[in-house]
Structure formats: structure tokens, C-alpha cells
Amino acid sequence: xxxxxxxxxxxxxxxxxxxxxxxxxxxxxxxxxxxxxxxxxxxxxxxxxxxxxxxxxxxxxxxxxxxxxxxxxxxxxxxxxxxxxxxxxxxxxxxxxxxxxxxxxxxxxxxxxxxxxxxxxxxxxxxxxxxxxxxxxxxxxx
Numbered sequence: 343x344x345x346x347x348x349x350x351x352x353x354x355x356x357x358x359x360x361x362x363x364x365x366x367x368x369x370x371x372x373x374x375x376x377x378x379x380x381x382x383x384x385x386x387x388x389x390x391x392x393x394x395x396x397x398x399x400x401x402x403x404x405x406x407x408x409x410x411x412x413x414x415x416x417x418x419x420x421x422x423x424x425x426x427x428x429x430x431x432x433x434x435x436x437x438x439x440x441x442x443x444x445x446x447x448x449x450x451x452x453x454x455x456x457x458x459x460x461x462x463x464x465x466x467x468x469x470x471x472x473x474x475x476x477x478x479x480x481x482x483x484x
Contacts (some may be wrong), residue, residue, distance in 0.1 A: 364406060375419035376403055377473050382470040383398050387411065391452075398437035400437035404462075405445065412455035414442035414478075421466040426463035435459060 380390050383406050392405040404415035416438055420426040438459050446452045461473045 371376050375464050376417050377472055379417040380404055397441045400441045402441050410455055411458050412446055412452055413458050413460045414438050415460045418463050423465045424470055430461055439445055
């Protein structure tokens, strides 16, 4: 009996031009939203420690410090502020908490700070909205 050959993985198809353009635009808009969020946080007295920090738990958009608080800030930009606020799910929240704790453990200067998950929600034509201590069930709007 002859052994059967299994087909290998199919070659990866290139993305359509419109999808690449859309992805590139979304990527640029995401970076712009992060800069706007960082400026907003600095106006509120936060010290920005890092942007797009990649770690074991995931990526942290902005790592900021104010007083005794270390804020892991997720930035969401959508068509409406409400849609941006609803865009943070419980799974992503959990990843942010893990990533923030890992960063705090790995840097002696951050140990002893209270870790908090924050969010900055953005929408065209609206001021940014900073939500402190975001949970998956409720938030404290500042």
C-alpha cells in the first residue's frame, strides 16, 4: 500500500490593495490617537513612561505614572465615545492587568505603586475621555 501524501499548507495570498490601505490607515490613526491620549494625560499631570510597550501579557498602549499610581492605559478610537468605551472587553482587560503587573515586577522603580487599568476613549470632533480604574462591569469617569 502506498503512503498518502498530504498537501502542505496553502501559500499565503497577498492582501488586496484596499485591505492594505485600510490597515495602514487604521495603524496611523491608532498611533495618532495614542499621541492625543498621551498629551491629554500629561495635561492632567501624568508622567508618560512608555508607549506601545510589548511584554508577555500583551501590548500596553501607554504606561503612565501619577503620584503613587501606575496606570496601564488602553486607547480606543471609534466613531463615537460610547463605542470606544464599549470596545474594551474582559479578555483584553485581563491581558492588560497581566502585562501591567509584569512590567511593575520587572522594574524596581515601579514596585510599590498601585496598578490601575485606565482608558482614554476618542471620537472625531470630541474631547478625549479619560476613564480611571476601568473594570469590565463599570468605570469611574474623570
